[in-house]
Amino acid sequence: MSERNHLRRKWFNRLMLVLSGCAAGLAILILALILGYILVHGISYINLNFLTQAAKPVGEAGGGMRNEIIGSLILIGLASILAIPVGLMAGIFVSDFASPKMAATVRFASDILAGVPSIVVGIFAYAILVRPMHSFSALSAGVALAIIMVPIIARTAEESLRLVPNSMREAALALGITRWRAVLSVIVPGALTGIITGVMLSLARVAGETAPLLFTALGSNFGYQGLTKPIGALPLQIYHYALSPYADWQHQAWAAAFLLLLLVLCISILVRWISGRRHA
Amino acid sequence: MATVSDRVRNATTKQDIREVTTHFEGDKGILEVQTLNAWYGKTLAIKDISMSIRSRTITAIIGPSGCGKSTFIRCLNRMHEVSHGGRVSGSVLLDGKDIYARDVDPVTIRQRIGMVFQKPSPFPTMSIFDNVAAGLRLTRLWSRRGDLQEVVERSLRQAALWDEVKDKLNQSGASLSGGQQQRLCIARALAVAPEIILLDEPCSALDPAATLKIEDLMRNLAQEYTIVIVTHNMQQAARVSEWTAFFLLGEMIEYGKTVDIFSRPKDKRTEDYITGRFG
Numbered sequence: 001m002s003e004r005n006h007l008r009r010k011w012f013n014r015l016m017l018v019l020s021g022c023a024a025g026l027a028i029l030i031l032a033l034i035l036g037y038i039l040v041h042g043i044s045y046i047n048l049n050f051l052t053q054a055a056k057p058v059g060e061a062g063g064g065m066r067n068e069i070i071g072s073l074i075l076i077g078l079a080s081i082l083a084i085p086v087g088l089m090a091g092i093f094v095s096d097f098a099s100p101k102m103a104a105t106v107r108f109a110s111d112i113l114a115g116v117p118s119i120v121v122g123i124f125a126y127a128i129l130v131r132p133m134h135s136f137s138a139l140s141a142g143v144a145l146a147i148i149m150v151p152i153i154a155r156t157a158e159e160s161l162r163l164v165p166n167s168m169r170e171a172a173l174a175l176g177i178t179r180w181r182a183v184l185s186v187i188v189p190g191a192l193t194g195i196i197t198g199v200m201l202s203l204a205r206v207a208g209e210t211a212p213l214l215f216t217a218l219g220s221n222f223g224y225q226g227l228t229k230p231i232g233a234l235p236l237q238i239y240h241y242a243l244s245p246y247a248d249w250q251h252q253a254w255a256a257a258f259l260l261l262l263l264v265l266c267i268s269i270l271v272r273w274i275s276g277r278r279h280a
Numbered sequence: 281m282a283t284v285s286d287r288v289r290n291a292t293t294k295q296d297i298r299e300v301t302t303h304f305e306g307d308k309g310i311l312e313v314q315t316l317n318a319w320y321g322k323t324l325a326i327k328d329i330s331m332s333i334r335s336r337t338i339t340a341i342i343g344p345s346g347c348g349k350s351t352f353i354r355c356l357n358r359m360h361e362v363s364h365g366g367r368v369s370g371s372v373l374l375d376g377k378d379i380y381a382r383d384v385d386p387v388t389i390r391q392r393i394g395m396v397f398q399k400p401s402p403f404p405t406m407s408i409f410d411n412v413a414a415g416l417r418l419t420r421l422w423s424r425r426g427d428l429q430e431v432v433e434r435s436l437r438q439a440a441l442w443d444e445v446k447d448k449l450n451q452s453g454a455s456l457s458g459g460q461q462q463r464l465c466i467a468r469a470l471a472v473a474p475e476i477i478l479l480d481e482p483c484s485a486l487d488p489a490a491t492l493k494i495e496d497l498m499r500n501l502a503q504e505y506t507i508v509i510v511t512h513n514m515q516q517a518a519r520v521s522e523w524t525a526f527f528l529l530g531e532m533i534e535y536g537k538t539v540d541i542f543s544r545p546k547d548k549r550t551e552d553y554i555t556g557r558f559g
Binding site for chain 1: 357359362387388389390391392394395397399401403404405406414415417418419465468469472
């Protein structure tokens with residue numbers, strides 16, 4: 001009786017092991033397929049012109065995505081300027097100043113914000129900025145992306161700040177250092193690698209966001225013309241070009257997809273490198 | 281007329297501060313604890329403690345684990361209220377002024393009454409130099425590197441650490457051994473020129489050799505500073521302290537000269553504890 005039970009358990013164990021192995025393999029396979037497919041399609045269309053020239057009208061050969069690359073960088077930079085201070089300060093508040101009840105409330109709110117679909121965030125930015133200002137704008141897109149970044153930064157900042165031992169806080173306070181100064185000069189530096197990791201993760205997340213840009217940045221063929229004017233961005237251009245009937249544009253969309261993927265991949269590798277150093 | 285604490289704050293060198301402090305000596309202790317109670321949430325951790333702590337002596341607080349000795353010492357520089365749910369009643373007079381008075385900022389109290397903790401806690405992101413300078417740098421808006429250098433060297437010398445670290449002041453404080461880290465923390469506490477130093481089981485994480493070094497250091501420091509040490513090591517209390525208080529279950533059972541406490545304790549419970557019958 002127990003012999004049979006033992007055998008059954010052994011086979012069941014093997015079966016589950018194989019299944020979970022397959023699932024893990026599938027996940028890696030999908031990633032490899034995406035990377036490989038985009039690599040194969042995209043890399044042949046990447047050239048110096050693609051990186052340095054502005055888009056050309058339909059029918060004209062050549063042209064590139066210089067404006068969109070710069071536009072994406074501007075939007076990401078703008079979103080960072082808006083989101084990093086807010087997210088970091090929210091994280092500091094929750095980890096070091098809020099009462100447990102208040103901390104739980106803020107944490108809950110920030111989790112919900114992180115779960116809001118990005119297209120909803122786009123509509124929100126459209127309603128509060130684009131409509132009143134009567135213009136699609138880089139600013140509104142920056143705000144939309146910042147709203148997506150804030151909860152990611154706040155949560156990772158809070159978690160890394162809480163990893164700094166309480167003895168550091170007490171040691172600082174016992175020297176007669178005020179609380180805010182202790183946090184800024186002792187606690188935040190101690191959590192810096194974690195905070196930077198969170199910022200990088202949020203950057204990787206918003207770099208590829210397309211939906212919130214549709215209602216805000218809109219897209220533009222003229223490059224940067226000011227914060228209150230529409231602006232082009234890589235994901236938007238991919239969307240635009242991939243749906244177009246022109247082979248030339250489709251090729252450029254592949255190239256842009258490859259470039260975007262490369263960007264996100266670089267950020268991810270940087271994140272691993274930074275967070276690896278924390279444990280070294 | 282400037283108050284004492286004003287003068288202490290304005291005093292620029294440690295000598296000035298000594299003068300201000302000694303001015304108040306007499307028979308009175310520099311710290312006068314009056315009916316002190318401390319809570320963690322609803323739990324009463326120490327009950328009705330009254331004692332005088334004399335200037336420029338080492339006072340040891342002994343007792344078994346959980347007797348409230350750490351809580352007590354944390355009340356002396358208002359660190360108890362930093363703990364979640366920490367609450368205090370009663371008063372602690374420093375040079376005759378209650379540190380729990382409404383108009384007193386705990387931050388200034390902690391500058392005058394320094395503290396060293398059980399576990400060595402150098403700031404890991406700072407160099408040895410910056411660790412010692414931290415108390416000065418982060419309590420001022422701005423400080424001159426030259427001034428800091430002087431204070432850092434003096435503090436490290438006082439903590440008997442200078443010779444070991446003078447060639448590696450820019451290395452991380454975490455690179456030192458446990459005993460060195462603890463002396464670094466003592467140097468860090470000394471750098472802000474406190475009048476009193478509280479040591480909360482400073483040697484419990486250290487080996488015997490490092491412990492002896494810290495004890496020698498304490499004896500030297502006692503010539504200039506008032507020292508209160510919490511220890512669960514009775515031999516240590518007997519070795520270094522002049523006065524000893526025995527705590528049990530949040531109450532102070534007996535307080536007197538260390539020689540008296542260890543040779544002819546008045547209370548049966550003190551005797552049982554020091555003869556090793558419990559604790």
